[in-house]
Amino acid sequence: MTYRPPVSQILLAMQSAGKFGAPHYADLSLDDAQAIISEAGRFAAERIAPLNQVGDRLPASINDGIVTTPPGWRATYRDWCAAGWNGLAGPADHGGQGLPMLMAVGCTELWNSASMAFALCPLLTAGAIEAIAAHACQDLKDLYLPKLVSGEWTGTMNLTEPQAGSDLSDLRCRAERLGDGTYSITGSKIFITYGEHDCASNIVHLVLARLADAPAGTRGISLFLVPKFLPDGARNDLRCHSLEHKLGIHGSPTCAMTYGDNGGAKGWLIGKENRGLNCMFTMMNNARLLVGVQGVALAERATQMSVAYARERRQGSVPDQRAGASAIIHHPDVKRMLLEMRAKTAAARLLCMATASWIDGSLKAKSADDRRLAHARASLLTPLAKAYSTEIAVEVTSTAIQIHGGMGYIEETGVAQLYRDARILPIYEGTNGIQAIDLVSRKLRLEDGETLFDALKSSREGLAIVAGEPLASRIVSEISELAKTLSKAPDSVQSLAAAMPLLRALAAVIAGGYLAESAALAQGGANESEARYFITVELPTAMAAAKSALSGAGILATYDLQ
Amino acid sequence: MTYRPPVSQILLAMQSAGKFGAPHYADLSLDDAQAIISEAGRFAAERIAPLNQVGDRLPASINDGIVTTPPGWRATYRDWCAAGWNGLAGPADHGGQGLPMLMAVGCTELWNSASMAFALCPLLTAGAIEAIAAHACQDLKDLYLPKLVSGEWTGTMNLTEPQAGSDLSDLRCRAERLGDGTYSITGSKIFITYGEHDCASNIVHLVLARLADAPAGTRGISLFLVPKFLPDGARNDLRCHSLEHKLGIHGSPTCAMTYGDNGGAKGWLIGKENRGLNCMFTMMNNARLLVGVQGVALAERATQMSVAYARERRQGSVPDQRAGASAIIHHPDVKRMLLEMRAKTAAARLLCMATASWIDGSLKAKSADDRRLAHARASLLTPLAKAYSTEIAVEVTSTAIQIHGGMGYIEETGVAQLYRDARILPIYEGTNGIQAIDLVSRKLRLEDGETLFDALKSSREGLAIVAGEPLASRIVSEISELAKTLSKAPDSVQSLAAAMPLLRALAAVIAGGYLAESAALAQGGANESEARYFITVELPTAMAAAKSALSGAGILATYDLQ
Structure with missing residues (x-):
């Protein structure tokens, strides 16, 4: 199935959660950003996407220590580098274009929707560039960065x-x-x-x-x-x-x-x-965000495939449709699944874009104070972006199989590949359990809790657009209480056991706020139903899961696995 | 990893949710049941389990219309039939042992934990036997049943x-x-x-x-x-x-x-x-239950593998453990995942066993009234057993990968195979969405709602053991209200859209009751922590999801997928 780059969704995410209007993005016009995302989308759809099933069926292979990538990968990688994509966010003094993380996140989604297995290579290169640029001596930088930035190495x-x-x-x-x-x-x-x-x-x-x-x-x-x-x-x-x-x-x-x-x-x-x-951690934070973006990418692709399939496939009849079998997109249960997929994907995208934006702020905001606060906010959001986006990637690709029915279980459809590809995401670059421990034991208390407070304040404003002020306040005060309980004794069995459900609930609260804001900003009703559905269904479910996990955590203390 | 047949768990499920003490089970002693389950477990572990990875790596293949099963399958199938396992629940007047569905469910779990791909063949044969026995003329029965019951055909x-x-x-x-x-x-x-x-x-x-x-x-x-x-x-x-x-x-x-x-x-x-x-539907109901049992089987196997791995794998240290890396089983987040896996698996097993028991009652209870009511109860529970057990199979096998970390993503471990195998379960024998529609549009109103009322009454008694009477009553009255709302207008967009989350919540309420009862009946604390965890964490989360899905269903009516 053809991949359609979600250019307008990515631009919307940049403009809302990504705060594209911030002063330090002034060098880049919206037209430029749109042109870059469109062009990247074109390359992704036309050149990379056709490789994805090929790579699944003809995996990379080894013979006498020599590893051969799937047919077509070498040439496409070469062309991709030649077009300058590898150097997009690379340091300008070593041949890169020095574009902000916001743009890198937008493009990373596109490459990974087209083929995650292909896009992993440059993702790792970007991490190496970052570590070398930040920590290596000048000689190593001069020797290695130019060729890593160009993608030759x-x-x-x-x-x-x-x-x-x-x-x-x-x-x-x-x-x-x-x-x-x-x-x-x-x-x-x-x-x-x-x-x-x-x-x-x-x-x-x-x-x-x-x-x-x-x-x-x-x-x-x-x-x-x-x-x-x-x-x-x-x-x-x-x-x-x-x-x-x-x-x-x-x-x-x-x-x-x-x-x-x-x-x-x-x-x-x-x-x-x-x-x-320490050197590794510098780089790992950005890598964690980009793994979250991989989750967004697979969720987006799975959703596109599901919508397309549900439009074509006719089974059963829906009361308010004309006679004969209806396209399954009109069946309420299928529609619910599709809306859930869209809402989760959009929420994860906004969360990742916001994280990217705070990373950019941590490097480029005017005052040192602003840079410090932005760094803290990025640090808080990074485990959310990684763990939430990768959890929903597994869920959304699974739902995509469900919508495809028996056809989804057949490898030819391609949706099963997304399900298999996605399952590594909650594991690598720090398992989601590790992200949750990081959140509870370090991130909640950054800047004496002010970072969390600020994030929730913004979230409340967003949520209020859809849910109204009283409900938004109640949601935010509930999650604050939970967070306080866990961060008070972060090493207790109770906190560690409830950390993952708390992460999910906090991510839902923050992403819910972004979704509502993006819908308010958007033209033509984009994200509107998604925001309402997310705040009405996903958010309360995640909150209930976190609350009950905390109640149930005491059971673990005495639980002896026979 | 060696498969250890959970004989005591299966017997406990038979005795509690399965009502093994009912008069129509009088022909079968508990010793006999135990002997059969133990022997079946032995065959499953020793003979079938070793075939499972073989079948995954060397799939069934076709050449000029001739299909060859994986190495070892033919001989094992022959020995399995020779040992009489295929005829276990087959009609006694055609060579079967005529054992109740309760025993069939116990054994079906064992075969499928050992190898679902292998066990599918006799599962289909059982369906054919059932349809022929119920609907074919005597000549066809005489010609086909003996060889289908023996497994020769x-x-x-x-x-x-x-x-x-x-x-x-x-x-x-x-x-x-x-x-x-x-x-x-x-x-x-x-x-x-x-x-x-x-x-x-x-x-x-x-x-x-x-x-x-x-x-x-x-x-x-x-x-x-x-x-x-x-x-x-x-x-x-x-x-x-x-x-x-x-x-x-x-x-x-x-x-x-x-x-x-x-x-x-x-x-x-x-x-x-x-x-x-109509002929197909006779058979399909039992097949749906057995697909639920396949879910239990994969969840059980995945849980066993995860516990074993978590005992061996050492990473990080846990405060209350001695110095050096701790086995990850002691990490609260891992422990939480394992307890959740165990609780869900036990809950699904009890739900399936209860369904089997009502099917047996529908055939063998003394009075026609009792048989009618038992049939209605089995009809209500069947979509729950199918959909709930298969949903948790996907979740539990996914969590198993998470516990295995990077090793879980490598095919050699075997846990990834369970994850791949499990994904068909929510699809075949009627997708889970179809089960939910069946529940809402037909099953909730059986016997003018008395069937649901009786089921929830039992559930309340079970839940009260763990949660106390007031909370148990509140839970049951909440789910009753939800069920009433949906079954009042079962064809409305709202009901159809909330049907699946309602099914999950209702399954959690009913299975939660069974779990509590089984823990009360068990020796040595079996299912005790599982019941508490399930009722404290799983049940309220499922309830919240159902309630919020109903609130959110209105959004779907106006949602236009662009």
């Missing part, structure tokens, strides 16, 4: 080892000082996205490893740049020894990597010794 | 055509009277489970088709028995021309069938002309 993140996933304190990959300022890296990494492939002439691995004299735990981890090919053109001592056989994103090679089979891979330190996790 | 249901899925009124498959009492069948059918395979020496197709002079719509459909091999041993004019490439249950061949390529397949009428849908 790609980047990876090497965190996970078999025994160290969510918890990196037990990392065993080792680094040794070579005396000349470089390091020798040995060890194994797993789940390395695009760790090896044939689309780029070099692959720049960012690898977390431990020096022999480093303190135990997460304060003894350093970050290294370990290129596949060394500056002199020689092959570095690293290889991909196998690919994972995954539920989805088959086109994206997930590599098990070995460093130092022949003595040690050569690496360069990024940032300071033992401070590698 | 298998059965299929041929309903769906490309244009006719949920709505069968537009069926185009044709039947022509041949003058000798037999019929000539021509046309195409799709999605025919085990329509062709190599495990049995004959396949007995039950085919819905239309006579040329039949009235339009569903009152013009007849049911025919169309065997692959005719009584004289000749091949009938039917063939499988392709297999579907599905999201899951790869081991189970889903066939596109053609009848009458060479003039017409020979068929025999079952029941009366134009009354085929």
